[in-house]
Amino acid sequence: MKIISLCLFAIIAFGVPAFAAHHDEYPVSTPPFSEGIFPCSNCHAGMEVNAKRRELKDEHTNIKLHHAENERWCLDCHNPANRDKLKLANGDTIPFTESYLLCGQCHGNIYRDWKVGIHGKRVGYFKGGKRVYFLCVNCHNPHDPKFKPLKPEPPPTRPERTHGR
Ligand code: HEC
Ligand code: HEC
Ligand code: HEC
Ligand code: HEC
Numbered sequence: 001m002k003i004i005s006l007c008l009f010a011i012i013a014f015g016v017p018a019f020a021a022h023h024d025e026y027p028v029s030t031p032p033f034s035e036g037i038f039p040c041s042n043c044h045a046g047m048e049v050n051a052k053r054r055e056l057k058d059e060h061t062n063i064k065l066h067h068a069e070n071e072r073w074c075l076d077c078h079n080p081a082n083r084d085k086l087k088l089a090n091g092d093t094i095p096f097t098e099s100y101l102l103c104g105q106c107h108g109n110i111y112r113d114w115k116v117g118i119h120g121k122r123v124g125y126f127k128g129g130k131r132v133y134f135l136c137v138n139c140h141n142p143h144d145p146k147f148k149p150l151k152p153e154p155p156p157t158r159p160e161r162t163h164g165r
Pocket of ligand 4: 135
């Protein structure tokens with residue numbers, strides 16, 4: 001696991017887990033990307049950044065922003081310089097596995113509830129006895145997050161994960 005190897009690296013290199021003081025990290029489910037979309041840099045590395053608010057015509061035409069869209073646009077959440085990362089309001093970049101930090105900036109109460117398991121969902125992961133948190137985006141579309149009761153039960157399950165329950 002990446003977090004574990006990073007952690008080991010930090011312990012070996014610095015004697016202490018370097019991220020411990022950095023910010024909260026939780027074991028989470030896989031970000032629910034569409035097939036083939038990640039890494040974003042496959043296309044975006046070398047592509048010019050177009051920060052203009054506009055209707056996208058050449059790509060991502062399925063994304064219709066409906067999330068406080070009058071106050072913000074794509075690059076308030078996506079990092080223009082490296083599209084494989086998200087961007088917080090303070091300019092820090094975070095991986096997609098920590099998108100809850102992005103959401104938590106504005107939905108602080110829900111984020112607190114999520115951390116303690118009141119909002120959202122956690123499942124025991126018996127191999128290694130770890131708990132896994134579902135990301136906010138496993139249940140809410142970040143571009144149009146209002147919960148749609150007609151959607152099928154989130155999150156998408158994969159066989160290897162169902163077995164861990
Ligand atoms: C509120 C923050 C936010 C805004 C605003 C936002 N995004 Fe996203 N976007 C996210 C997050 C978080 C994810 C990651 C979802 C996941 O983990 O699978 C994402 C995922 C994506 C993906 C991958 C989608 C897929 O099919 O897997 C694309 C492409 C994308 N965003 C493009 C855009 C574009 C273009 C805009 C503007 C029209 C935009 N985003 C606006 C937060 C945002
Ligand atoms: C297949 C190539 C491709 C992939 C993969 C891709 N993009 Fe894009 N993206 C584009 C193109 C082309 C545009 C410009 C579309 C337009 O202007 O109509 C764009 C535009 C955007 C924009 C609007 C801002 C800008 O710079 O134009 C955002 C935000 C964005 N992409 C995010 C993402 C994210 C996040 C991912 C990965 C989760 C991703 N893209 C993956 C091709 C891609
Ligand atoms: C910059 C502040 C900001 C960020 C970051 C943000 N949101 Fe929101 N969100 C809002 C605002 C403001 C609204 C209410 C307006 C609207 O629904 O368009 C909202 C609405 C919502 C709703 C609908 C609430 C309802 O009434 O049903 C959900 C769910 C939600 N956000 C989830 C998320 C998730 C998940 C993320 C992270 C991917 C996120 N938000 C990131 C500001 C934010
Ligand atoms: C397991 C699925 C799941 C996860 C994970 C999840 N949510 Fe929700 N969320 C829901 C459902 C279902 C509702 C609708 C509840 C209702 O209508 O009573 C909801 C409602 C909301 C609302 C609107 C309700 C309100 O009280 O204003 C916001 C905002 C929100 N979620 C944000 C988040 C954020 C931020 C995260 C991550 C920190 C998150 N959610 C994680 C399923 C989830």
